[in-house]
Amino acid sequence: MAENEISSDIPAVPEETEPLNPPPRYFVRLNPSEKVQHMLFVISFFMLALTGLMLWLPERTFHFLGSTQESVFFFRSLLHRIFGTVMMLVCAYHVYYLIFRPAGRRWLRDMMVRKKDITDFFYNMLYLVGIRDEPPEFDRFSYKHKMEYGALIAGTTLMSVTGLILWSESYWDKFLIDVSALIHGMEAILACLAVMVWHLYEVHLRPHKFPIDNMWLTGIIDEAEMKEEYPFHYKKIMSDPELQKIYVREGLKQDG
Amino acid sequence: MRLSRGDDMVYPDFQFHSATRGMVAVFLKLIFLAVFGLLFLAGIVFAQTEAAPDEENCLICHRYPVLGRYDENGNRRVYYINDQLYANSVHGKLRCKSCHVDLDKIPHENVKKVDCSTQCHIKDPSSNREFSHKNMVQKYQHSVHGMGAGEPNGFPEDRPTCTYCHGNETYNPYAYAGFWGKSEELSRETLARCQGCHTDKTWTKKIYAHFTHRMRRRRNQDEIIKLCTSCHEDEKKMERHGLEAVSTFKDTFHWTLVKYDVQNAPDCITCHIPVGYTTHEIQPRTDPVSPVYKENRIKTCSNQGGIQTCHPAATMKFAEGRVHAYGTKVQLLADEDVATAKTREGEPLLMARAREEISAEEVFHYKVLSWISLIYKILIAGVIGFMSVHQLLDFRRTRKKNKKEANHGGK
Numbered sequence: 001m002a003e004n005e006i007s008s009d010i011p012a013v014p015e016e017t018e019p020l021n022p023p024p025r026y027f028v029r030l031n032p033s034e035k036v037q038h039m040l041f042v043i044s045f046f047m048l049a050l051t052g053l054m055l056w057l058p059e060r061t062f063h064f065l066g067s068t069q070e071s072v073f074f075f076r077s078l079l080h081r082i083f084g085t086v087m088m089l090v091c092a093y094h095v096y097y098l099i100f101r102p103a104g105r106r107w108l109r110d111m112m113v114r115k116k117d118i119t120d121f122f123y124n125m126l127y128l129v130g131i132r133d134e135p136p137e138f139d140r141f142s143y144k145h146k147m148e149y150g151a152l153i154a155g156t157t158l159m160s161v162t163g164l165i166l167w168s169e170s171y172w173d174k175f176l177i178d179v180s181a182l183i184h185g186m187e188a189i190l191a192c193l194a195v196m197v198w199h200l201y202e203v204h205l206r207p208h209k210f211p212i213d214n215m216w217l218t219g220i221i222d223e224a225e226m227k228e229e230y231p232f233h234y235k236k237i238m239s240d241p242e243l244q245k246i247y248v249r250e251g252l253k254q255d256g
Numbered sequence: 257m258r259l260s261r262g263d264d265m266v267y268p269d270f271q272f273h274s275a276t277r278g279m280v281a282v283f284l285k286l287i288f289l290a291v292f293g294l295l296f297l298a299g300i301v302f303a304q305t306e307a308a309p310d311e312e313n314c315l316i317c318h319r320y321p322v323l324g325r326y327d328e329n330g331n332r333r334v335y336y337i338n339d340q341l342y343a344n345s346v347h348g349k350l351r352c353k354s355c356h357v358d359l360d361k362i363p364h365e366n367v368k369k370v371d372c373s374t375q376c377h378i379k380d381p382s383s384n385r386e387f388s389h390k391n392m393v394q395k396y397q398h399s400v401h402g403m404g405a406g407e408p409n410g411f412p413e414d415r416p417t418c419t420y421c422h423g424n425e426t427y428n429p430y431a432y433a434g435f436w437g438k439s440e441e442l443s444r445e446t447l448a449r450c451q452g453c454h455t456d457k458t459w460t461k462k463i464y465a466h467f468t469h470r471m472r473r474r475r476n477q478d479e480i481i482k483l484c485t486s487c488h489e490d491e492k493k494m495e496r497h498g499l500e501a502v503s504t505f506k507d508t509f510h511w512t513l514v515k516y517d518v519q520n521a522p523d524c525i526t527c528h529i530p531v532g533y534t535t536h537e538i539q540p541r542t543d544p545v546s547p548v549y550k551e552n553r554i555k556t557c558s559n560q561g562g563i564q565t566c567h568p569a570a571t572m573k574f575a576e577g578r579v580h581a582y583g584t585k586v587q588l589l590a591d592e593d594v595a596t597a598k599t600r601e602g603e604p605l606l607m608a609r610a611r612e613e614i615s616a617e618e619v620f621h622y623k624v625l626s627w628i629s630l631i632y633k634i635l636i637a638g639v640i641g642f643m644s645v646h647q648l649l650d651f652r653r654t655r656k657k658n659k660k661e662a663n664h665g666g667k
Contacts, residue, residue, distance in 0.1 A: 194643060
């Protein structure tokens with residue numbers, strides 16, 4: 001990592017066609033709108049998980065609070081509904097974004113599952129077990145992103161529908177409420193575990209990323225990381241000036 | 257001698273250096289002196305409080321705290337009566353023999369259990385007649401818990417008696433917690449106001465306790481659930497009466513509110529004995545007078561007339577469903593074709609009741625829920641398992657690659 005940073009900041013040996021001392025180049029992974037969407041989603045996901053899992057705490061967890069427990073429970077319920085609404089609004093905006101915004105349409109196009117993802121998956125597995133020496137060249141979104149994105153769509157849809165049913169319980173058949181409560185709980189366990197194992201590893205624990213990948217705040221990554229992780233997308237951008245206008249930023253500070 | 261639970265404690269052996277030992281001994285002596293001094297003072301202060309009139313001289317023996325024995329089942333029976341506690345209890349004005357009849361011989365022979373429907377020699381201030389719990393006992397006998405016209409299924413010992421729920425714990429010094437028992441909310445200030453006019457402190461205290469006791473719940477939700485489940489969670493006991501054990505209440509959202517001590521939290525009696533019904537006349541849910549009878553459920557769920565806000569907008573569709581999760585009866589019917597050869601005692605009755613009470617629709621609902629649960633379990637295990645393996649491999653591989661690069665860079 002250290003060597004990569006140095007080589008990208010102050011390239012000692014000029015590369016083949018590059019001019020001497022070019023300004024450092026950064027690549028956009030998340031644009032400002034996507035950053036805000038992600039941020040709202042993170043906050044609401046965390047709060048929903050927290051206030052939801054509180055229902056399953058053992059019996060005497062909050063007994064030391066005495067009569068304050070009741071207020072704790074009241075605000076738990078209130079916050080769960082508030083952040084549930086926030087999450088649903090973010091998702092609704094995201095759908096709008098995917099359909100009506102050029103950047104969103106590009107996102108949707110890049111997120112579509114292709115034949116390359118399936119071959120990438122197998123090649124990457126072979127790479128991970130040590131049979132192949134190099135990982136496959138990933139496009140803008142690798143199979144990891146696409147799986148997670150798909151799971152997110154399925155998960156939030158299920159959680160929203162069952163959550164709304166539970167919120168308006170008096171109007172429904174008790175059986176439907178039972179089914180909703182079961183799915184809401186099971187899906188919550190699945191989502192929390194998946195986020196912990198899949199997403200938090202990718203952005204926190206992964207070598208090169210520890211303790212945290214700042215990309216969710218900055219929205220950009222440097223050229224070395226781009227070449228390393230998304231080489232296919234890098235090549236595509238470099239061969240297309242239109243894409244360069246969208247994805248390449250020059251001379252920005254990484255913390256900006 | 258076992259006076260209290262504290263005696264079971266094992267005291268650790270303290271080891272002191274010889275230099276400090278003398279100081280510790282002096283210190284301990286001072287503590288002992290202080291404790292005994294305090295006890296002595298307390299004795300003087302509390303000796304002045306009223307004691308029960310003991311006209312029958314029962315306290316000659318029963319005032320000794322060690323009076324008691326272990327019975328055939330190994331239960332500790334305490335025959336000690338604390339006269340001050342007794343005087344402050346609901347029955348403080350009664351003589352012992354008003355309830356404990358046939359105790360003329362010493363040592364006592366043929367001791368019968370106290371019958372709460374006995375007529376006691378105390379006047380009911382409302383009617384000026386001799387007071388008795390007889391009418392309550394009669395009502396209770398016709399409830400689902402009572403014996404009615406005799407025990408249809410046998411096992412009369414399973415039926416709760418009066419004292420099973422009305423445990424007047426003040427008689428038992430070991431269960432006694434604090435001067436007011438469990439009634440922490442009794443206001444000393446209010447009581448002091450009463451005592452301004454009513455100079456007989458014992459009488460005032462008793463009447464005050466009697467009224468306030470009925471103004472609020474005697475047991476909180478958690479305690480009610482413990483009381484009811486002390487029988488209703490007992491699978492064997494329930495099976496022989498053709499009932500399923502209430503093991504599934506704690507799967508409901510109602511229980512979650514109880515866990516957080518929410519004032520409005522629904523416990524057993526919130527739905528089974530709502531406002532307008534009495535505990536002593538509780539009936540099975542198949543009886544049209546029961547609050548959980550299908551037709552009455554909207555009223556029960558919306559809790560009209562009660563001060564608790566439950567489900568004010570409840571519709572019939574919502575109210576007629578199952579509240580407790582699916583229990584033994586549905587499971588029996590669902591597994592019927594698979595496992596027919598169960599021979600546990602009492603199961604035929606439970607099975608017959610299950611066939612009578614559980615509709616095919618309910619069995620279908622149970623099956624759907626079980627399937628969803630199973631699918632999710634497999635999904636969670638599969639997905640999270642795959643993810644963990646993938647990420648572990650990724651971690652190993654990335655570190656290996658880093659090491660290789662670092663080595664090459666070094667050379």
